[in-house]
Amino acid sequence: MRDQPPCSQPPGSPPPEDVLEIVATEQFAPLAHPLRQRLLFALGHRPATASQLAAHLDARKGNVAHHLKVLREAGLVHIAETRQVRGGTEQYYRRTARQMVVAEPQAAGTAAMLAAVAQELDLSPAEPLLTLRHLRLSPAKARELGEALAQLVDGVDGVDGVDEAEEEPEGQPVHGVLVALYQQASPASPTW
Template sequence: MRDQPPCSQLAGSPHPEGVLEVAAPEQFASLAHPLRQRLLFALNHRPATISQLAAQLDAKKGNVAHHLKVLREAGLVHIAETRRVRGGTWQYYRRTARQMVVAEPQAAGTAAMLAAVAQELDLSPAEPLLTLRHLRLSPAKARELGEALAQLVHRVDEAEEEPEGQPVHGVLVALPQQAPPTSPTW
């Protein structure tokens, strides 16, 4: 038995195939927990069972099952395959889209995503690259840089991956404009 991917990923979507726009309130709510973010990271490359995910993320199976249910109800993961095994059934979960674009980022989901990235950085066996840079840019230059970063992400999505067994690396791209300073009320 298989779940169906959400409608926004089907024909008529403004995004290319394999890209899901996160816009519904339940999707944002589902992203507001670091373990759910890490589950999405783990499911990016291949389907996995609750037991496999629990072992990979060093989490309890009950917690993994609960958070997968929340992600499934939000349409961010689905059951890709079900296998009958001696005395039971294994369900293999998969992300509904390889890439998820957040339409209008919300504080809780962004905080959870960054917390999950922080956990991944902390657990990384190799020295990660992490850089924060601030630039003064005109709106035109900011748009140009944003388009260049979007092209880089597109190249990452199309990159030929190494065979199974090679380390998995994460890529996080952001180009936020800082809020203007508030003038003091003297």
């Protein structure tokens, strides 16, 4: 018996959003685990089953299924489609939104995201670019730089970035882009 073609989105499954703002406290804890971050990375381009994700991330299927459940309960992933197969029903998961923005980042979630990125960098077959630079900027210049970085990452037309419509076709390597702009905390008394 061959697999049947995918069904449409299941009833009750939210339609994909362009941007999801993470504001609810029950969404922060699920973001505070590196495997969940990697699952969100992996689900950014197309739906996948727990088995496919486990193979892609070199993780145990049961572990992946547990973390998908946590992400689903937090509203960060949903079942995009189902397929009837010999053994039952396969569920294909997808991120709830193309882009997720954390309104007020918390240390645990940020640490998990950076740990997940560190794992991705470690597994990268190509030499990654990783640079930290500190700049002295006025509030206006910092805001201008932040807007330019957001446009670059979001692929806004007219910006020298990669518009989502201009992405290479399926089969090309997926690249991660991590952008952070933050103001350093001032020391209690300057040491220099």
